[in-house]
Amino acid sequence: MIIGGGFGGLFTALELANDGEVTLVSAEDHFAFRPMLYEYLSGEVEAWHIAPHYRELFDDDNIRFIHGAVSNVDFEAREVSIEGWAKREPYDVLVLAVGGVTNYAGVEGAEEHALPFRGIADADALRNRMIDVLDRTPPDASPDETRAAATFAVVGAGASGCELSTKMGDLLHDAFRRRGLRGEPRVLVVEMGAHIVPGMGDELRAYVEEALREAGVELHTETRVRRVTPEGFVFEQGGEETEVKAAAVVWVGGVQVSPLIERLQIPKDKRGLVSVEPTLQVPGHAEVFSLGDDAHFPDANPQLAGTAQLAFQQASLAAANIRALIRGDELKTKHFEVMGEALSLGTERAAVLTGGKAFGGALARQARFALYTSRLPTWHHRVKVGASWFFEGTAPLPLGLRRP
Numbered sequence: 001m002i003i004g005g006g007f008g009g010l011f012t013a014l015e016l017a018n019d020g021e022v023t024l025v026s027a028e029d030h031f032a033f034r035p036m037l038y039e040y041l042s043g044e045v046e047a048w049h050i051a052p053h054y055r056e057l058f059d060d061d062n063i064r065f066i067h068g069a070v071s072n073v074d075f076e077a078r079e080v081s082i083e084g085w086a087k088r089e090p091y092d093v094l095v096l097a098v099g100g101v102t103n104y105a106g107v108e109g110a111e112e113h114a115l116p117f118r119g120i121a122d123a124d125a126l127r128n129r130m131i132d133v134l135d136r137t138p139p140d141a142s143p144d145e146t147r148a149a150a151t152f153a154v155v156g157a158g159a160s161g162c163e164l165s166t167k168m169g170d171l172l173h174d175a176f177r178r179r180g181l182r183g184e185p186r187v188l189v190v191e192m193g194a195h196i197v198p199g200m201g202d203e204l205r206a207y208v209e210e211a212l213r214e215a216g217v218e219l220h221t222e223t224r225v226r227r228v229t230p231e232g233f234v235f236e237q238g239g240e241e242t243e244v245k246a247a248a249v250v251w252v253g254g255v256q257v258s259p260l261i262e263r264l265q266i267p268k269d270k271r272g273l274v275s276v277e278p279t280l281q282v283p284g285h286a287e288v289f290s291l292g293d294d295a296h297f298p299d300a301n302p303q304l305a306g307t308a309q310l311a312f313q314q315a316s317l318a319a320a321n322i323r324a325l326i327r328g329d330e331l332k333t334k335h336f337e338v339m340g341e342a343l344s345l346g347t348e349r350a351a352v353l354t355g356g357k358a359f360g361g362a363l364a365r366q367a368r369f370a371l372y373t374s375r376l377p378t379w380h381h382r383v384k385v386g387a388s389w390f391f392e393g394t395a396p397l398p399l400g401l402r403r404p
């Protein structure tokens with residue numbers, strides 16, 4: 001039984017499909033290829049490309065899918081409880097791969113008023129918010145009025161905040177042009193650290209900085225968000241507080257451990273992540289494995305923490321070790337390294353780091369699409385999506401158009 005159908009859980013399930021009775025339980029009915037959520041926001045890709053339904057993916061496979069949220073695990077009885085289910089589901093081998101949730105870091109009002117950006121529904125909500133603002137802005141509004149109305153803030157300038165804000169900047173500028181609005185939209189990124197994209201090399205950072213400038217994004221480093229309100233937010237910079245009215249504050253400031261993992265009585269590190277063995281087993285429970293964003297794995301490049309790259313690589317190890325456990329073979333471990341970086345920067349460019357070399361621009365955007373086609377689940381889905389991107393193109397959908 002695999003709990004969670006993300007990069008860790010889904011790819012483990014697919015690898016084990018013909019090795020036994022595999023059940024995947026997941027809170028959503030679809031996978032989410034989160035690294036392309038920015039392209040979904042802009043309409044460069046469609047939901048079926050990056051968020052295929054599990055039932056469609058498992059069509060040919062021997063995998064049972066349960067759409068439900070697991071609320072608890074009884075490790076002694078080897079059973080899981082699923083919300084709304086009277087009966088508990090038994091397992092022989094269990095994989096915990098429930099990922100994380102948005103970390104609002106206890107900032108006042110953030111959980112209530114900020115928008116998260118982790119899934120398809122979040123991207124739809126943000127896109128609709130941008131369209132609503134534009135629809136309510138009359139063409140004869142002054143540049144000051146349009147700028148005040150179309151002010152959006154992104155909290156966090158890691159890869160996510162930079163990718164999201166450049167995408168929003170490009171989309172809003174394009175919509176201003178198409179609608180003949182005067183002035184400029186305003187997209188702010190607020191980052192409490194001194195640098196953007198911490199952990200990424202200087203070469204890649206230079207591409208990101210250039211993209212932020214080109215997309216007209218206003219960057220505030222060493223700045224802390226103190227409060228989020230229904231009308232905007234308050235930030236503190238150099239001991240001084242400033243209030244900004246914003247149509248939306250999008251929170252990509254961090255990830256914290258899932259409530260399910262918090263509830264379970266198993267060994268964890270100081271951040272609350274499951275402290276797994278080098279074999280991905282949970283200490284004290286040889287038949288329980290954990291991987292991806294909910295686990296702390298000892299033998300990986302620290303830069304990989306909390307990435308799809310790590311969860312994706314761990315899925316192969318988890319599947320191999322589960323097979324070994326069932327057969328009575330020796331379980332293995334593996335060191336994981338960074339496979340490269342690929343950032344989407346606005347609607348026309350990207351930055352890619354591969355084999356130690358960074359490159360940017362339109363070519364990097366194409367390379368990112370090609371790379372991500374190869375990482376999609378199942379060959380059948382890869383072929384369909386690859387053909388769609390190749391023949392139908394990946395042009396963004398202007399903000400005037402709502403999704404059906």
Ligand SMILES: Cc1cc2nc3c(=O)[nH]c(=O)nc-3n(C[C@H](O)[C@H](O)[C@H](O)COP(=O)(O)OP(=O)(O)OC[C@H]3O[C@@H](n4cnc5c(N)ncnc54)[C@H](O)[C@@H]3O)c2cc1C
Nearest residue numbers: 004005006007008027034035070099292293306307308309
């Ligand atoms: C917007 C965004 C962009 C990103 N871009 C990149 C990138 O470019 N490169 C990169 O390497 N990483 C990126 N990441 C990080 C990456 O997506 C995660 O590290 C990766 O998804 C972790 O995989 P996972 O399987 O641990 O968790 P997830 O992929 O989050 O999957 C967790 C699954 O568990 C399910 N679930 C949760 N709780 C329960 C429950 N109680 N019961 C049942 N199911 C449950 C969820 O519905 C989900 O299907 C990005 C993340 C986001 C949010």
